[in-house]
Amino acid sequence: MQAVDYIVVGQGLAGSAVAVQLLQRKKRIVVIDQPAGNSSSRIAAGLFNPITGKKMTKTWLADALFPYLHEYYPAVEARTARKFFFPMPLYRPFLSIEEQNEWMARSAEPGYGPYIDTIHQRPAIPGIHDPWGGLMLRQCGYLDTTAYIEAVRGWITEAGTLLEETFDPTRLQVSPAGVQYGAYTALGIIFCQGVAAARGFEWLPVKPLKGETIRIKTGFQHNAIINRGVYLVPGAGPGERRVGATYDFHDSTPTTTPAARETLDQKLKELVVFPYDITGQDWGFRPTVPDRRPLVGIHPELPSMAVFTGLGTKGVSLSPYFSEVLIRRLENHTPLNKEIDIERYKSLY
Ligand SMILES: Cc1cc2nc3c(=O)[nH]c(=O)nc-3n(C[C@H](O)[C@H](O)[C@H](O)COP(=O)(O)OP(=O)(O)OC[C@H]3O[C@@H](n4cnc5c(N)ncnc54)[C@H](O)[C@@H]3O)c2cc1C
Structure with missing residues (x-):
């Protein structure tokens, strides 16, 4: 039997960020992941953008998520000596002169300043259909998700254990004090399986x-x-x-x-x-998830089992910050924000 601190199941964007948080804290980990060519994380375009949607509003928690991701990914690049994080401006052509005026006004609103680079009132980028100019945003960019996942995979292999196999729920034994999976015992297991139903968390509305x-x-x-x-x-x-x-x-x-x-x-x-x-x-x-918030938390009856999924369309910006929130809950008992805590769906359990 080999004792570790945590077993992590799944290594997409959610599982990678959880593994990074644990490795940064020098925890002993086993990650079980059977890569699927079409996992959401591997085919994602990797875009991150703080102003989104048809109405172009600041995304939920942007002021916390974006500073965090701009530190997190370069730190993982430095640790793994790989390049996968590409900050760059994002240009959004205006559809009308009214929209241009609207943005001229909105740029003065508190809260938008850090994200607006330039408001172009004339065509700005050759090759793009932008007769009314457009909005150039900052703090945007893209993550080469496959290169990031592979870099983290290398780090896990070097500092922990990677089992490239399908997780077999029948091999898992759970007690209040911890879990046992095959030859490994651990204080806890964290399921990060994306759309795949996680053992014990099948009731969550993914x-x-x-x-x-x-x-x-x-x-x-x-x-x-x-x-x-x-x-x-x-x-x-x-x-x-x-x-x-x-x-x-x-x-x-x-x-x-x-x-x-x-x-x-x-x-x-x-x-x-x-x-x-x-x-x-x-x-x-x-x-x-129906309420468009991540699913983070601990099993209602089995405290050694945790889950992290529901990243929806924004895995690149949500996973770094909320992986830390989850690990602080597990390690320091820091309460979870009610908006993301799976407790909000307990009536489905
Ligand atoms: C077309 C498309 C474009 C997107 N573009 C963007 C974008 O530009 N920006 C952005 O932020 N987000 C984007 N997303 C969303 C983003 O991809 C997701 O939010 C994110 O990848 C979810 O990550 P995850 O780790 O929860 O799930 P997944 O990526 O599904 O990872 C789960 C991992 O667990 C493994 N796994 C599952 N079950 C088992 C098991 N039983 N045993 C072993 N391993 C298992 C899987 O193989 C996989 O490796 C896009 C998604 C799609 C589909």
């Missing part, structure tokens, strides 16, 4: 939301993310961009669809005037 993106090849070179209707984020190779994403609660097919490709292609044509070739397409399922 709803898979299918998303698709396309990859394009283009000569467009501007060093900004472009976002209006669809986003345009740098991809893996030279000239490659990721374009996304679709949102479909009704489609549960594990594959790409011609309809999504057409929708994305159409929206892209409204946004850009440069030529491009579509070179690929990806799909995945986001773990969403």
